[in-house]
Structures are given as structure tokens and as C-alpha cells.
Amino acid sequence: MTAPAGPAPGSAAEERPGAAEPPAPVIELQGVGVGYDGRTVLSGLDLRLAERRIGVIGQNGSGKSTLARLLNGLVVPDEGRVLVDGRDTRTEGRRVRSEVGFVFQNPDNQIVFPIVAEDMAFGLKNLGLPKKEIPGRVAGALESFGIGHLAERHSHLLSGGEKQLVALASVMVMRPRTVVFDEPTTLLDLRNRNRIRDAVDAMAPAAVVVTHDLELVSGYDRVLVVHDGGIAFDGAPGEAVAWYREHCS
Amino acid sequence: MTAPAGPAPGSAAEERPGAAEPPAPVIELQGVGVGYDGRTVLSGLDLRLAERRIGVIGQNGSGKSTLARLLNGLVVPDEGRVLVDGRDTRTEGRRVRSEVGFVFQNPDNQIVFPIVAEDMAFGLKNLGLPKKEIPGRVAGALESFGIGHLAERHSHLLSGGEKQLVALASVMVMRPRTVVFDEPTTLLDLRNRNRIRDAVDAMAPAAVVVTHDLELVSGYDRVLVVHDGGIAFDGAPGEAVAWYREHCS
Amino acid sequence: MNTSLYVPGNTPLHRLPAGAKFGVLFAAGIGLFLLAHPGVLGAAAAVAAVLVLSARAPLAALRARLLPVGVMLAVLFAATALLQDVPAAVVMLLRLAALILLALAVTLTTRPADLLEFFERLTAPLARVGVADPERISLGVSLVLRFVPEVFRRFQEIREAQAARGLKANPVALLVPLIVRTLKAADDVADAIDARCYPPPRRPSGGARTEENPT
Amino acid sequence: MNRPQERGITTRDVVLVALFAAIIVALGLVPPITVGIVPVPITLQTLGVMLAGAVLGPVRGALACGLVVLLTAVGLPVLAGGRGGLGVFAGPTGGYLVGWIPGALVTGLMVKYWAAKLTRGWAKAGAILAACVAGGIVVVYALGIPWLSVSSGLPLREAALGGMVFVPGDLIKAVAAALVAHGVARSYSMELK
Ligand SMILES: Nc1ncnc2c1ncn2[C@@H]1O[C@H](COP(=O)(O)OP(=O)(O)OP(=O)(O)O)[C@@H](O)[C@H]1O
Numbered sequence A, B: 001m002t003a004p005a006g007p008a009p010g011s012a013a014e015e016r017p018g019a020a021e022p023p024a025p026v027i028e029l030q031g032v033g034v035g036y037d038g039r040t041v042l043s044g045l046d047l048r049l050a051e052r053r054i055g056v057i058g059q060n061g062s063g064k065s066t067l068a069r070l071l072n073g074l075v076v077p078d079e080g081r082v083l084v085d086g087r088d089t090r091t092e093g094r095r096v097r098s099e100v101g102f103v104f105q106n107p108d109n110q111i112v113f114p115i116v117a118e119d120m121a122f123g124l125k126n127l128g129l130p131k132k133e134i135p136g137r138v139a140g141a142l143e144s145f146g147i148g149h150l151a152e153r154h155s156h157l158l159s160g161g162e163k164q165l166v167a168l169a170s171v172m173v174m175r176p177r178t179v180v181f182d183e184p185t186t187l188l189d190l191r192n193r194n195r196i197r198d199a200v201d202a203m204a205p206a207a208v209v210v211t212h213d214l215e216l217v218s219g220y221d222r223v224l225v226v227h228d229g230g231i232a233f234d235g236a237p238g239e240a241v242a243w244y245r246e247h248c249s
Numbered sequence C: 001m002n003t004s005l006y007v008p009g010n011t012p013l014h015r016l017p018a019g020a021k022f023g024v025l026f027a028a029g030i031g032l033f034l035l036a037h038p039g040v041l042g043a044a045a046a047v048a049a050v051l052v053l054s055a056r057a058p059l060a061a062l063r064a065r066l067l068p069v070g071v072m073l074a075v076l077f078a079a080t081a082l083l084q085d086v087p088a089a090v091v092m093l094l095r096l097a098a099l100i101l102l103a104l105a106v107t108l109t110t111r112p113a114d115l116l117e118f119f120e121r122l123t124a125p126l127a128r129v130g131v132a133d134p135e136r137i138s139l140g141v142s143l144v145l146r147f148v149p150e151v152f153r154r155f156q157e158i159r160e161a162q163a164a165r166g167l168k169a170n171p172v173a174l175l176v177p178l179i180v181r182t183l184k185a186a187d188d189v190a191d192a193i194d195a196r197c198y199p200p201p202r203r204p205s206g207g208a209r210t211e212e213n214p215t
Numbered sequence D: 001m002n003r004p005q006e007r008g009i010t011t012r013d014v015v016l017v018a019l020f021a022a023i024i025v026a027l028g029l030v031p032p033i034t035v036g037i038v039p040v041p042i043t044l045q046t047l048g049v050m051l052a053g054a055v056l057g058p059v060r061g062a063l064a065c066g067l068v069v070l071l072t073a074v075g076l077p078v079l080a081g082g083r084g085g086l087g088v089f090a091g092p093t094g095g096y097l098v099g100w101i102p103g104a105l106v107t108g109l110m111v112k113y114w115a116a117k118l119t120r121g122w123a124k125a126g127a128i129l130a131a132c133v134a135g136g137i138v139v140v141y142a143l144g145i146p147w148l149s150v151s152s153g154l155p156l157r158e159a160a161l162g163g164m165v166f167v168p169g170d171l172i173k174a175v176a177a178a179l180v181a182h183g184v185a186r187s188y189s190m191e192l193k
């Protein structure tokens, strides 16, 4: 019902490797409301996201995925607007999506071509990158996640963890400045989950991570709890998780 | 690599409600080996399962789902045999499946009828139950999980948690003596996960639960760690989880 | 979505057995094509419309269902009027409207389960000579109803995933993962069905299926 | 294979047939276009018919189409534009609709016994295309055009000429179906049946 404003956005000092990263784009939600078939999912949302690691938690159906999709224009608001570095996601969707990448829960959805390298190249061709540059970029992205050896493999025959890493690489190859993750570790075991966690922690772009895995966000700069159509809590990870455990289980 | 035999099967005393349960069927694996397309997944497995709550953990691709499917004859071994109360799953598959129910990870793929009540009735029809008895049994099973109000709803419009409860109820309505679960909570949030956990804890039949959620199995009688084609550890939950954390992450 | 066409309720049409409704629909289908009198056809269409309304379906659902049909009929009407003449077009319009509304009335008020049972009885003679297996047909039918919304949802997920990678909508790029995912899902669905002891024990009049373990 | 033995049509076959029928139905949710004066819609569902044969094989492909036809017959709105019911069979598109069944069968036979045996990528894709054209166009039209003539009262020649408006669209669909089927075969190996 009520949506108590949490403490001010986290201010945890950052000591991440590769500190020379470009600043994260500023994502602003102004009076945002979204509904499906007339049923309101999120309403009156005002948010300014600029931290490098932001977690989003909340119950099934609370609207986390909807919020995530708003950030790069996959969903456009019914009311209000979403600005990424001042660009409206409604009118400049394609441009916004080239800056804000998205990794989904189920990597199968993202795979278009059967061979890993082919699939990654496909995304770059769509960006209009010169042909000559593509193989280098693809190899580089795969290497940076330690999966160079998968380049010629069949995407659909990879293990769950490998697939998720490939999906992540296929987004990173496009050099987004922020990556939004919607439950990237749900299908994974401990080791694969840790691989993804480490990959996310180490990567240069900023990240917004939607997850049910409350440990994942423990070192983040800021955590939002989505509840009852709004952000019910907004603050440091420890307090956010405590609030969520108390109010939502 | 090595598969040290763990300590003897757990012996934790049981204090579960509804203690008048029928004894769990005894499931025996004798020299079981399984592979797909010539690649060995499990080999030389000898196991005797008779505890009321058994957990199975292990890495992605280690063969947990394969092991689970062996227990009710959905997969039959290439070598050796699986006996449920002395019945071979290869030759008496149908009979075994009426005693050993199965709940899958993804409820989207196990609810096969468009209306909830129809889906519940499906298994009962397959058991050859007289038509008149079906509606009563269906209503009873739904009530026992507190989801009587969902009977006439469209399956595809349920939330993830509701779907998994319906899937569970549609197995329980067949009155199995053991239920095998293959990661029943992976797609769920905290609250829905707890609903499923509580439902599993409270139900009368015995349970074998495959999961990546290590907390889920903490109160179980026995936990198996599947690794490198065999059972690498077999014992009490705390030790099994510790072994898994140490060797597999 | 087509699975939500059935509207739970307790109107007289709901209570009528599925077989009777289909019998009437079938007979009407043939009858309406033998008739060509606009008055009679108009009356039939009116009766059909009343039957649809008697199902007490939400108006929004009805409108969504009837709109595309209306457009199709309008085009057909124009085509027939141009190619032949207006009276012929009127006859065609009333005839098809009557049939479509009747079919809709049946769909709105018949539970898929009842519909399936009716198929089973309908195909029983075929089953006896081993051509069809009623059990399998009815399972197939309900699976289609169950999975159309699922396929649609997956389609949207895939389109979204591709848009997020900057891809423009491309039917080939959309369909390949959709079909691969569907083929993979089929394994899980089949397992879930087998796990619930499918197929049912053979009935005395049953089909020609070979049981895994007779007795 | 370590699944329990089952003879003939397995549960998995039933599920594959049904799920593919669901894809064909879902393709009908994309709004159909009606061209000119010929009262038959251009629909993406024919793409699904070609795919059913090419991906599942002749028997399962034909069964998937048969299931869609059955659902239509009992009055479910499974065709493009939310149409269904016995009226469709009596209407101008009834012949095409019934033609889907042998159409998928022929496509499936050609893919199974010819295209699938080719090894070079482009040769295989070309053979699948030929199979889609033969089954999804030639066979479907062979039933569709005569019935169009009967139900609309047009002479056969005019009906055939009118039917030609679908050729460009159907050729594009055949190319798309061949590319998709080829892509699927590369991603997921499955025996055709
Ligand atoms: N495309 C859609 N059409 C209709 N309703 C939708 C759609 N997407 C989401 N919803 C509904 O909106 C609500 C919020 O959905 P959303 O997916 O954002 O929740 P979530 O917090 O991500 O849940 P989960 O933890 O289960 O992923 C839910 O009630 C859902 O059913």
C-alpha cells in the first residue's frame, strides 16, 4: 500500500577492477505508470538511476521485469516517460537499446543462429559494423569471459551456465554502457551462478540486476524493492533485503 | 574425480505432522548406467532409497535430472536395473509411475490442459478411476493446497507460484507413495518458494527432491551429491552441502 | 486467445450435452448451404445471435472475437457483390454469419473436456478398425488449446530478446528459436504426460494401441 | 535410446504434433490480408504448414495439419482472423484448408527422403525449398483451386487465375520456410517421421 521512501541511494565506495570505466548513463523515470490490459502494474514511479551496481528484488508478479524492460524501451510507459541520458525511450528506442543492453533469464530466447560466433556476429551486423571488424570483436568478447573455446560450438548444446555466459557475451560485444539483467542466474548451479556473478562484478559497464537471489546483490551500491506498484524500499543492500524478508515472505 | 563413499545414510528422527503415512516404497538401483548418444552420464550406480525426505544436489549437467527420471521409469537404464518395491521400471513402468509421482522444474511444461480442473482430472483418468469419483478427488486435492478457488481458471493465466502448486496438486491427487521433484522452486520468488517448501514438508508421501536451493534440503533425512557420473557424497544434509560447496564451486 | 473462448457459466446452452450442440451445428452447416432464401437465412442468423448472447459472455470478449470475422465477411460480401450480384452476396453473408455465430455459441458454452469426450465417441468406430486413437486425438486437441498462448508468449519473449540486441523483426530469425524451443519443450511435456501414467488403461472398445505392458 | 520402448506413435510424437499445430494456430494470430476480389486471405499459416512437413517429417507434419483442420471443423476459431467452424469448409477456402494435410505430407516426404540426405548446406536448403514449393504450393493449390471454383461459382480457369495472386506471397513463404527449417535442422537434430 504505502511506499515509504527508503534511505537515500547507496553511497558505498567502489573499488572495482577496471576503474577507468565510462560513467554509467543516467536513467530517469518521471511519473511512470504501466499496465497490461487495463490492470496497473507500476504507477507514479519517479527514479533516478546512476549507480554502477543496482539490484532489484521483489515478489513474483510485482513488476520487476516490467521495470527492467522500461529501462531500455522494451516496454514504454503508459504514463510519464523514461529518459536515458536525456533520450526518451519512446522516441529513440533503438538508440537507447544500443546503450542499454539486456540479458534475459532464459538464454535460449536470445540465440538466433546455431553457432556461437555466428550468432554473436549477427548482432554486430545489425549494428552496421564493418564486416572486417566483426570477427575481432566477437573473439574479444568471448575471451573476456573466458569462453573463447566455445566460439565454434552449437549454442543449443551448451550447458546452462555456458549458455548464459554466451548470452552475456553477445550483449557485451555490442559495447553497451549499462546492462540490465533479468534473473540471469535462476537456472544455474552454484558454480555457474558464481561465474555469472563474477562476470557481472568484473565487467566495465554499469549493471541493473533483477534477481530472486538475495546474496547476489549484497555488494551492490543500491537495491530497490518493487512492491505494490511502486518502489517500496530503496537503499543499501543489507537493509533492502531485510525489508524484503520482513514484508514479503 | 574420486567419488569417496560418504557416511552412512542419514538417520535423523522424523517428527512430521500426519505421521500415520504409509511407508515409503523402497527404490533400489543395481549397477545402473545411463548415457545419451554414447556419452555416459551415470555409471555403476548402486543405491537403496527408503528415507522419507531425500535431497539430491549437484552441478548443472551432473545427471541429477537423469537420476530423478530413473526412479519412475521415465528413463530406463542402459545397464543394470531400477526396482521400486521390487518392480522393475523397465517392464512395469506404468505401475511404478502410479506409485512414484513426478513434479518438474517448469510448470509451464507439465500442466497439459487448458483448465486447471481438467488438468487435475487427467492423471485420475489415466489411473482408470471411475468418472464419478473424479470431481471429488480433484476438489479435495486442490483444497488441501489451499487453491480450491483456481479450479475453473485458465492454466496459462496463473502466476508462476500458482502454476507450480497446481502441478504439485495434480500429482498428489493420484495418491502416489513417493513424489520426485526436479528443481520445483527454481523459477519462484521467496514467498512462492516457501509455499512449495511447506507443501513438500507437510505432505504425506515420501519425497526425493533435486534442487540447487541448498537451504531446501537442510532438514532432510539424507542428501546425495551427484558428481562425475556417480554419487560422490551420501549423508546428512549439513555434511553433504559442505562437501558440495567445497568440491563444486 | 482462442483458449479463453469458453466462458464458464450455467446457462441452458452450457447445460446442453456437447454432442447435441455439435449435432445441431453440423446439421445447421449442411442445412444452411441447401437453403438460399434470404428471409430464412436472416432468421437463422438472428436465432444464432440470440444464442450467442444467451451464453452471457463478457462483451469485450465477444467484440474481440467478432470483429475480424466481420471484416472478413465484409470483404467477402463486396467480392461476391462485384463478381456476381448483390442478392447473392446477401445470401452468402447471412449464411456465413449464421454459421459463424452458431459455432461461436457452441464454443462459448462447451468445456474443452466435454468437447474431447465427444470426439472420443465420434472416433470410436475408426478406433475399432485401428485407424484413429481417440485417447491420443483428445490429448492432442487439448494440448493445442493449452499451448497456443504459451507459443504466443514465447514468441513475444524471443522478439523482445532480439529487439534488446538491436535486431529488427525478422521472421526467419524469430521462427528458428521459437521452433527449437518448442521442440525442446516437447520432450518435457511428453515426460510430464508419461509421468502421470498416460495412456489410460485400454477400454473394452478401445483402440489398437499396443500397451507397454499388457495385463 | 534410454527411453522406455514404445511402438508406433509415441507420447512425444503426439506432443510434437500438437505443439506444431499450436504454432500454426499462433501464426494465424498475425492478421491475415485479403487481396483484391478473391475472398481468400493471405495468411502466415501456410508458412506453418510447410514448416510442419519440413521440420517434423511427413506423418507428424500431416497429423499436425490434420489437427488444425479438426479444430476448425468443431468450431474453434483457429484460422487466421479468428475464423473456424464448419462454415469454413463450405466457404471459398475449404479446399486449401483440407489441402494442407497432403501438402505437409508431400513436403515431409521430400525432405525426409531427399533433402535430409544432402550434405552441402546450400544444396540442402535448396532441396527443402523445392519440397516446400511442391507440398505447400502445388499440392495445396491442387485442392484449393477446384474447390474455390465450386464454392464461388467461378469457372475453373478464372478460379485458377484468381488463385495466382497468392503465388508471390507463397513463394516468399516457401523461401522463409526453407531458411527456417534449415536453421532448425542445424540447431536441433531430430529424426523425421
Ligand atoms: N505481456 C504481458 N501481458 C499481460 N500481463 C503481463 C505481461 N507481462 C507481465 N504481466 C503482468 O504484470 C505483472 C508484473 O509482471 P512482471 O513480469 O513485471 O513481474 P516480475 O516482478 O518480473 O515477476 P517474476 O518474479 O515472476 O518474474 C504480473 O501480474 C504479470 O502477470
Ligand SMILES: Nc1ncnc2c1ncn2[C@@H]1O[C@H](COP(=O)(O)OP(=O)(O)OP(=O)(O)O)[C@@H](O)[C@H]1O
Pocket: A160, A189, B036, B037, B041, B058, B059, B060, B061, B062, B063, B064, B065, B066, B067
Ligand atoms: N535427452 C538428452 N539427450 C542428450 N543428452 C542429454 C539428454 N538429457 C540430458 N543430457 C545430457 O546428460 C547430462 C546430464 O543431464 P541432466 O539433465 O541429468 O543434468 P542435471 O544434473 O539435471 O543438470 P541441471 O542442474 O542443469 O538440471 C548433461 O550433459 C546433458 O546435456
Ligand SMILES: O=C(O)CCCC[C@@H]1SC[C@@H]2NC(=O)N[C@@H]21
Pocket: D040, D041, D042, D043, D044, D046, D079, D080, D088, D093, D094, D096, D097, D140, D144, D166, D169, D170
Ligand atoms: O484460413 C482459411 O480459411 C484457410 C486458408 C486458406 C489460405 C490459402 S492456402 C494457399 C493460399 N496462400 C495463402 O496465403 N492463402 C491461400
Ligand SMILES: [Mg+2]
Pocket: A064, A065, A066, A182
Ligand atoms: Mg520477472
Ligand SMILES: [Mg+2]
Pocket: B064, B065, B066, B182
Ligand atoms: Mg536437471
